[in-house]
Amino acid sequence: MDTHTTRRTFLANSATAAAAFGALAGAGHASAQEGKKMATDNVKKILIAADPFALALKDGIVAHLKQKGFEVVDMGATAEKQIPYFESAVAVSKALQAGQGDRAILFCGTGMGMAVIANRFKGVTASVVESIFAARMCRAINDANALCLGSMVWAEWMAKEAVDVFLATGFTEGMDFVKDFLIDARAKVEAIRP
Numbered sequence: 124m125d126t127h128t129t130r131r132t133f134l135a136n137s138a139t140a141a142a143a144f145g146a147l148a149g150a151g152h153a154s155a156q157e158g159k160k161m162a163t164d165n166v167k168k169i170l171i172a173a174d175p176f177a178l179a180l181k182d183g184i185v186a187h188l189k190q191k192g193f194e195v196v197d198m199g200a201t202a203e204k205q206i207p208y209f210e211s212a213v214a215v216s217k218a219l220q221a222g223q224g225d226r227a228i229l230f231c232g233t234g235m236g237m238a239v240i241a242n243r244f245k246g247v248t249a250s251v252v253e254s255i256f257a258a259r260m261c262r263a264i265n266d267a268n269a270l271c272l273g274s275m276v277w278a279e280w281m282a283k284e285a286v287d288v289f290l291a292t293g294f295t296e297g298m299d300f301v302k303d304f305l306i307d308a309r310a311k312v313e314a315i316r317p
Contacts, residue, residue: 174199209236262288
């Protein structure tokens with residue numbers, strides 16, 4: 124099968140998966156909560172950083188994560204110490220590379236600046252998301268290990284939902300029909316980075 128046909132099949136199947144995920148989102152609350160607990164069992168330590176523009180959103184997410192029992196390591200700006208995105212994203216990315224955390228969540232005005240920096244590091248896959256669905260799919264399709272959120276885009280309560288979905292979703296989850304393709308694609312994408 125040629126690459127064009129494989130891509131076409133993947134895209135067609137992805138549309139089916141999107142519909143399935145939409146149906147899944149409407150499924151019973153109890154089963155969704157059980158699934159979240161099981162998927163996050165291996166995710167314990169979250170690396171966090173924000174630039175000065177996103178402190179309020181970061182602080183709300185940190186409190187949310189701690190309430191859920193995660194260990195949170197804040198490597199970014201605080202009210203007392205201003206650190207620009209291009210410094211705090213580097214610190215988090217190096218720590219993620221070194222295995223000092225299971226996932227990372229980065230905050231700035233749009234999320235873009237943090238993602239640009241984080242994606243320069245081998246082994247770090249940062250995704251800017253602007254919906255809960257995208258937060259789920261960046262894990263299921265791209266195996267993202269860093270979530271980038273913009274304080275100009277997200278209200279805190281919606282950001283909490285996006286973070287929960289990001290942490291609860293496994294790579295290829297719900298994508299069994301293209302699992303082999305996604306695993307192969309992940310390796311090829313990672314090989315592109317110097």
